[in-house]
Amino acid sequence: MESHEELDRGLKNRHVQLISIGGAIGTGLFLGSGKTIQLTGPSILLSYTITGCIIFLIMRALGELMLSNLNYHSFLDFIADYLGKKAAFVTGWTYWFCWIAIAMADLTATGMYVSYWLPNIPQWLPEIIALAILLGLNLVAVGLFGELEFWFALIKVVAIIALIIAGAFMIFTGFKTGAGTVSISNLWRHGGFFPKGASGFALSFQMATFAFCGVELVGLIGGETSDPKTVLPKAIDTIPLRIILFYLGSLFVIMSIYPWSSLSADQSPFVQVFSEIGIAAAASIVNLVVLSSAMSACNSAIYSTSRMVRSLAQEGSAPKTFTKLTKNRVPGNALVFSTLIIFLAVLMNFFVPSRIFTMISSIATICFIFIWGMIVFTHLRYRKTNPELAAKSTFKLPLFPYTNYLVFIFLAFVLFVLALATDTREALIFSPVWFIALLGIYHFKFERNKPISSKILQDFDKQDQN
Template identity: 35%
Template sequence: MSTMTAPTRNPSTQPKRNGLTHRHIHFIALGSAIGTGLFYGSAGAIQAAGPSVLLVYLLGGAVVYFMLRALGEMSVRTPMTGSFAVYCRKYLGGLGGYITGWMFAFEMMIVCLADLTAIGLYMKFWFPDTPAWVWIAVTLLIIGAANLATVRWFGELEFAFTIIKVTAVVAMILGGAAILVFNLGSQSDVASVSNLWNDGGFFPNGIEGMIASFILVLFAFGGTEIIGVAGTEAEDPERSIPKAVNTVPARILIFYVLAISIILMLNPWRTITGEESPFVQIFSTLGVNWAAGLLNFVVITAALSAINADLFGTGRVLTGLAKEGLAPRRMAQTYRDVPVMTIATLLGVLVVGVVLNAAFPNVFETIAALATFATVFVWLMILLAQVAMRKQMPIDEQRALTFPVPLWPYGQWFAIAFILCTFGIMAWLPDFRLALGIGVAFLALATAMYFVTGRPQAIEQEEQLA
């Protein structure tokens, strides 16, 4: 019978049991880009940029692609539990791995708390008299059980969630196309391709308006890095990771650019205010009276999927940090390849967070803006780690890479420059200055904690034992 042990330092040499299949990895990659940021958050980006938001989704998608190719290159070369945080430790030093891992964990917990709160609110649509904590408790039980069972259970649950989300988006795209082509619905008279330019042009709020939407668009892509974490749990990472990452351009074109294009063609961009989801507007136009209920179900599914994936990813990243001496040693303990101690700790943190959110409902609204800063910061560290890895590799090893990044090194420098510009945009826009300030303060605190808790010495001891 298996016992709870701390695995050896190099988990990539150990065979995976009940790992994720290619089907799981593909759908995790597919679902990671579809969340509440698409179903509801797209309205804010549209109001900021108008139709030019399509260019922002393309630019942001390119950044995500190069970031994931960097992560894919490292993951295929050396699959390791903890994925990008471990790579940052290896190629950028202990401090780099420490702040990357804990920044990601902080980001994911904030997003989980926001999604848990959202589920409590969404369920009131059908059960207005049931306390929100009941649905939050049920959610934690389901997601916690799936993550504590086996990796395969997590994959199956995420597979089911993704099918629901993808079906909803595809139905929206087909329904919107039908309205445009066949003049269906109650608002067919306003649906036209000309909506992309006939209300102030393609750049109605100028270049500044387009730039202002960068933050919202990049946040919508947050969580895509989970592919790298899930890929290291795959039964065949050398096959699964490249195929999953290479679907990113198509996913972004279909689920964001095409979907948002149809939304903008169906309605003048100024009418997409966010008071209701653009998806509800499409189904309502088609005369689907239960559109609001349908979207409510889909958004709940998206929130469940996000919590499921975030808990999985955070658990693996913190376990990887613990194995590197960058987190409490007990977090390295696993049972049947599942980081039980880490996931149990995270579930406890979520329970405390939900209680605090109920007592102080406005606390997390301010802090949630930090998720944007944390997201792009983690992406930046992934890109820098891959660049550092390349510089440390002999030319013959670089040529032997089985999944090298394309357009090296120009694509990587483009993505890095774009992210650095994003930090500048956060300083420029008043709404994001607080998040930027707190994010910088968190980095300073994490740096101090790295030295105060003796992590450099812990890393040195781990390396001596390896």
């Protein structure tokens, strides 16, 4: 009989594969890609390629760590093992905050998308209904979480494939739009491949990085699959193919159909393309897709924050009640707690200006960069302190340790780019406040009353381990 102290390994291979695809496709691709292209031009294709390669390396590091010990149910477990309890405390609560912020923003967006069809109902009503449904299904079984994400991801995948097929038809037939003839040459005929110069190309990396926030969720769900040794490597190794197909494929097609300079920054290019080929309900179709994307983000947030809170509780960094599992072996108390925090978004819609949500989302994105850096740094420590275990690994990060350093350089570059843009500079300045607050809480909770002799002994232990 399986222990009820262990999380249910109820996710199937098809769940993990589609969830990993969905994690790499954000709402921004459907709604915000017009604005992205306007700010950068065709060079956005190169930005996504470079960023996608870095994300792949981060995920390989995460995969190697997760498979080094099948008792790991989240990256918080191996961070605690290799970097200590304080690092795990800060990383865990930071990741929790990342997803809470994303959920709040996407829950607000859910109400807006439903209002497109039902303009007379109050925006908060669909938000409450959506949150209640997602919580209920997550409480039943992890398999239902997987099933929801499977269908949400499938909607996004079908929309992108439909765009690529329609675009390919228009390219090969020399289709004429109001902006001219559809042609691949549109990628370089209107100011070149880098029409915004080096500065425009550099700034595009903040948008490309934002697009991949949440892709590390595969590392969490991998712990609840029946066969993580097979499923996790497959999900991670197909990331480059997914990036080529979904991001590069769709943006390549869009910019071949329309010169980048003629795309509207305020309208989804998907709506423009589908309308061009005579689909009258194009706006409604894209609205359905972005609604599913927002619901997917909320669903992932409820899942990931509950698992993270449970891991924190197991480490002693959160109340022990959050470790308890229901009869379906899901962390019920942690699920309810995270959902209640996300529910604050409904209340905040009445009192807080939208600019605050932009600030919170920007800070969350900066925190995601911190999470990725911690994963890669932990991998570095794992390889150096546990070489015997690392030698047995069949799923290694290629070109260690050079790829680790390459990731660090890229993440530092993105932070520098964030400092250049006005709308993200404020978030970058305020982000340290979050980390200082967490370190302060940790100190008062765990270190303030600890005897000095105990601290010295712990320091000696750490030196012996190293």
